[in-house]
Structure formats: structure tokens, C-alpha cells
Amino acid sequence: MLPELSHKEIHRYSRHLLIPDVGLEGQKKLKAAAVLIVGTGGLGSPVALYLAAAGVGRIGLVDYDVVDFSNLQRQVIHGESRLGDLKVHSARERMLDINPEIQVDVYNEVINSENAFRIAEPYDIIVDGTDNFPTRYLVNDLCVLTGKPNVYGSIFRFDGQASVFDAESGPCYRCLFPEPPPPGLVPSCAEGGVLGVLPGTIGSIQATETLKIILGIGETLVGRLLLYDALDLSFQTVKLHKNPKCKVCGEHPEITGLIDYEAFCGVPAHDHDEGSAGDEWDITASQLSSRLKEHPELRLIDVREPHEREISNLEGSELIPLGQFAARLNELDSAEELVIFCKAGTRSTRALEILASAGFKKVKNLKGGINAWAIDVDPSLPIY
């Protein structure tokens, strides 16, 4: 039995009710539906806003993070007045402002193998708006194991991807990407950046697909991957096939329960710059400042991209972007003391690993990167 709509709801959803493919029954289906959105960041923002406005009756939000100033460039559900607040609370308030008729459940926790089944249980559909590989594999396996569709979206700089992975009727995420890339090979948005409006485009497509699944109309992206290039303004779809050897949805699945996804991917389940290479390798900004006073000849190697030096720079540093680092090791001398830095410490840690495996011992990672230097040593520099 589908729930009834009040006169107020009929007025609110009038533009939906006018579409024959939706109509009164479709709007009731939306009211009866329950959707879980994993992540209330760039992708989660438009998904949550549009599903709330569309009248999806029950929406769950999972996020452990708080609203940060650098989120506001793209995470349009949050505002400056909510800086420092839990993202799930900030998002719920905005959604209920748009539509108080719906129920918004919040899960202020890191979704992981221990809690994922509990969190997902009440929902029909899961929307993947996460920002890291471990959580993407977790969401995929969770969806395969529980038979729920996974509405996938992913973004980087100007590129977006979207699909619906529904192992009951098509391929899953692992059929396309059986393994994650090795740690450090693919930069995250925190390292590489993302056009602020890109998650608006991809998240809106995820919201569209979610509504179509609930309504049972149109052709969803099951068995297709949508590729969006914002620079060329081109959309392309490619065919996806179920992989009979898929470890989770194939003919002889090896994965029959949730696993340790951070271990599987070799990276943490978040997209924050870690900034630390471990105590043995780290030097703090204050320590470096003192060290430079004693040893002004210390070589500072900047592994960021050239355009980042226009934002902030350490005087006397030399640029070797991480992408060229392995090929330019001959410019460095293992007898010299070197300090490697980047924006916040993630890329410099990668560079340090390259140096350590090449036998360099007198190298240090500037913990927290040039942003930490801006906080602790030179407040005249901006933080980005």
C-alpha cells in the first residue's frame, strides 16, 4: 500500500504530478522510498538537495566530517554559517528547510565493514558520493551482498563518471575496476583539485537515476558508464559487461562478506591530506624554520605543480613535480640533506618513498606541507 499525499503535498509536487510518467502514483512511490546517501560532500550535496525537493520520503545521510571552509566552493548544501558543524546536521537542516515533509536520518560515523549492514538495512537504494577508493569498494560490495542498487558517481578536475551498478541485473563496480590503483597513482581531489560545479552535474545525474529507479521509468545507467568531460563539454556512454570472474558478483564469488577495505586499497578511507610520513621522516614547520637559520644551504624540494607556487612558495625552494620525481632523481644527491614539501604532506610523502627506495637517508618530509608552514611560521602565506 502506497502512502497517501496530503493537499499540501499535492500542491508541492504539482510539477511532478503533471508528468504522466510520474503522476500521483509515482509521487507516492517517491514518498514510500528510502535512499541512503554515503557522503555529504560535493556529490552528496546536490543528490541530497534534489531528492529532498523531489519528495523521497526517507533519506539517510552518512558522513563523519565537519564543514570546512575549503568545502564551500562545491558542497552547496553547506554554508558559511555552518563552518565547523557536522556535515550531516548541516545537510539535514537545509533539506528539511526545502521539504519538511520528509524524514532525514543522520549517521555521523565512518561507514565501515562493522556498521555498513546496520546503516544500509532500512534503505532501498544506496548513492555513492564518497571521496575515496576504500569506501567505494565497501559501498559496492555492500550493495552486491544486500541486492541494493548502487548509484555511482565520481569526479576529478573536469572529468566525471556515473553509472548504476546493480549486480542483480548488470555489472558491479568491481566488474569494471577489479582492483584499485596502487596508492598514490591517482591523485585525490584534495591533492589534484576539482571544478566546483562538476559534482553539481554528476550529482544531479545520480539524483536523476535514483528517481528513475524508484519510479521504474526510462532506461537507467545499468550496464553503461557515463563519461563527462566538462572541458570539451562532451558526454559519452560506454557499455559495461558483467565479469563472470568478478570476485563479488561473478559465478564463483570469493568475497562473501565485507572485508578490510583500507588494507585492500592500501590507503585510508578519507580524502584528507595526511601530511605525515611518520616520526622518523617528518620535520615540523617550526623545526624546519630553526634548522634553516643554522643551515641556510639546506635544499628544499617542492613536489607540487608549477601553478601552485603562485599561491604560496618557500623562498629558495626548487620545483620537481611529483609526476617527474622518479625520472629526475639524478638532480638530487643522497649525501645532501633534503627537505621535501608539497601542499599538505601527501605528495611529499610519496616523493620520500621514492627517495627512500633509492637509498636516500638524509631526507625529511615537511609535516603538513606548506600549509603548516603558513600556520606555524609565516602567517603572511595563504592556506589553500
Next chain:
Amino acid sequence: MPTLKIPTPLRPYAEGQSTLTLPGEVVEEILEGAVETYPLLKKHLFNDEGKLRPFVNLFLGEENVNQLEGLKTPLSDGDTLLIIPSIAGG
């Protein structure tokens, strides 16, 4: 000559190029040509044993080359080979 489309995350390893036009009659030759021209691309496409990495998906038109003839899939002039990367941003 066929064209290889380089996705954004791999462009820094191909001197910023978004497309490469390379001579070659099968997929393998195009990839070999690409890593010869831009050696930094190599470790992103191939593992230490020289095999294509499992997260690198190659598409000719709408179809994954694995559904065709894999690395031996023939290419014609004007074909576009697409590398679909694994990205995780959200």
C-alpha cells in the same frame, strides 16, 4: 592514424596532452607508441611484468577491448581508443 584519448589524471605523464595520434594497427601498438613517446605513462598503464594494469580500461567506441580481441584488437584510421581511469573524488 588512430587516436588515443588520455584521461585527465594521466595527462601530467603525457606532457599535458589530451589526445595522442599514433601509428598502429592494433591496440597494443598504440599503447607501446604512447609509452615510448611519454615514458612516464608506462607505470600507470603497465605493471612490472609488462601486463596492462587491471584498473586500466580501454574502450574502442562503446565497447571494452576485452570484449573484442583485447590488446590485439585491430584499429582503423580515425578510430579513437579511450582510456577510462579509476577516479574516486566526490
